[in-house]
Amino acid sequence: MSNHTPSTPACHSAAAHPVVVAITGASGGKYALRLLEVLLRADEHVYLMISTAGLMVLAMEEGLQLGNKPNVIHKRLVQHFDCNPEQLRVFGEQDWLAPPASGSAKLKGMAIVPCTTGTLGALAAGVSNCLINRAADVCLKEKTPLIIMVRETPFSSIHLQNMLTLANAGATIMPANPGFYHQPQSVDDIIDFMVARVLDHLGIAQNLLAEWGKS
Ligand SMILES: Cc1cc2nc3c(=O)[nH]c(=O)nc-3n(C[C@H](O)[C@H](O)[C@H](O)COP(=O)(O)O)c2cc1C
Numbered sequence: 001m002s003n004h005t006p007s008t009p010a011c012h013s014a015a016a017h018p019v020v021v022a023i024t025g026a027s028g029g030k031y032a033l034r035l036l037e038v039l040l041r042a043d044e045h046v047y048l049m050i051s052t053a054g055l056m057v058l059a060m061e062e063g064l065q066l067g068n069k070p071n072v073i074h075k076r077l078v079q080h081f082d083c084n085p086e087q088l089r090v091f092g093e094q095d096w097l098a099p100p101a102s103g104s105a106k107l108k109g110m111a112i113v114p115c116t117t118g119t120l121g122a123l124a125a126g127v128s129n130c131l132i133n134r135a136a137d138v139c140l141k142e143k144t145p146l147i148i149m150v151r152e153t154p155f156s157s158i159h160l161q162n163m164l165t166l167a168n169a170g171a172t173i174m175p176a177n178p179g180f181y182h183q184p185q186s187v188d189d190i191i192d193f194m195v196a197r198v199l200d201h202l203g204i205a206q207n208l209l210a211e212w213g214k215s
Pocket of ligand 1: 027052053054056057060118119
């Protein structure tokens with residue numbers, strides 16, 4: 001994403017605590033798109049960052065050509081989700097003036113969906129070299145919920161160590177690892193399983209997946 005392009009305009013009510021969604025270049029952009037769809041339909045406000053590799057994977061897997069400028073990405077996603085433009089803000093990779101770059105931002109939480117092992121490693125090492133990494137680092141220091149949907153298989157001992165480091169620092173490690181006890185009938189059902197678990201951990205009501213024992 002372009003480094004110097006300004007983010008899309010803010011017009012949030014003071015009461016709204018946005019959810020930060022970061023999309024990195026792991027397989028599984030479908031999870032991110034469904035998460036965004038559900039959040040926007042639920043009238044949540046979303047701060048979105050997409051890594052350069054994330055944009056590439058969304059194009060390859062989903063045929064979604066978003067460009068690389070925050071204002072263009074914003075326009076295309078508002079069209080895609082048919083949502084209120086004010087609910088969504090999109091930030092560039094080096095936009096250090098964006099609210100999630102600072103601990104003073106009031107956030108519901110952050111979900112990195114999907115998360116590469118590269119981003120996982122940067123987070124475990126505290127390397128804040130792009131806005132996604134900085135925002136996640138801020139969540140850890142501020143004790144704001146941070147959900148990391150890592151996707152790779154198999155995991156090396158480096159990946160496993162990094163997950164342990166981040167779990168010990170307060171992150172929720174949630175590998176893209178859907179269950180099948182809800183008897184999914186489609187890929188969408190499988191996607192919804194993971195998205196429901198992310199929403200549960202953000203404290204956002206969802207009806208994608210029944211609570212165990214209550215279906
Ligand atoms: C189609 C495609 C699928 C990929 N899938 C994964 C994956 O599942 N997990 C992973 O860790 N990296 C995956 N990668 C590699 C990452 O995109 C690459 O390591 C990139 O540098 C990650 O950068 P980011 O963490 O800033 O998004 C994939 C790349 C491509 C092009």
